Amino acid sequence: MNKTALVTGSSRGIGRAIAEYFGKNGYNVVVNYIKNAEKARETVDIINGYSRAIAVQADVSKEEDVKRMLDKAKLEFGKIDVIVNNAGICRYELTDMTTADTFGRIQDVNVCGIHNVVKNILPDMLSKGEGNIINIASIWGVKGSSMEAAYSASKFAVVGYTNALAREVGRSGIRVNSISPGVIATDMLQGIEEETIESLREEIALGRIGEPEDIAKVAYFLASDMSAYVTGQNIVVDGGFI
Secondary structure (H helix, E strand, O other): OOOEEEEOOOOOHHHHHHHHHHHHOOOEEEEEEOOOHHHHHHHHHHHOOOOOEEEEEOOOOOHHHHHHHHHHHHHHHOOOOEEEEOOOOOOOOOHHHOOHHHHHHHHHHHHHHHHHHHHHHHHHHHHHOOEEEEEEOOHHHOOOOOOOHHHHHHHHHHHHHHHHHHHHHHHHOEEEEEEEEOOEOOHHHOOOOHHHHHHHHHHOOOOOOEOHHHHHHHHHHHHOHHHOOOOOOEEEEOOOOO
């Protein structure tokens, strides 16, 4: 039986690349989205050319949505072997302009969303004595970013959560790691002036902006037996930016 991966926030960007990469390598894939059903369907159609996939709408910040998503995934595929917690939001603004509601919403999705998924999948993984959880953090969770204090705080929390959870569940056969992408060519770069992007490129040791598949390959490595002795780690994938 093929393994199954659930990738949150996978209708576009890094999440979509991860979902497609896992599908191309034989995984059943649960594609999660919150609003863009059309893009999620496109992702599913691509994966179905290689293996099997379904799309499930859910807001990960809402535990009832997460429970429904996991139930549907298990009904379709019987089990979930790998969780990739990718869903996240950001806001680029001055800290003194960031409202409590905005700050809270970012934490709700980026941090509580991960916890909602983990909390509700852990009983299954613990009963099987195996499982793999991969959390998508950010380089701004390693080194804070100006005008992104709320986002940076959430990603620092993701790295800490990952390390703590790995220590908690390691002896139960569950591995937990995070990936901190650098500057990646996704929708988040839209609206940024080319001059700014060029300035960022010049700071990257490899001299290029990262591609979503660069992150997908690392996620697949962390899900595979090639990383069987890797847990509690935050893998920075930034081309040498920080």
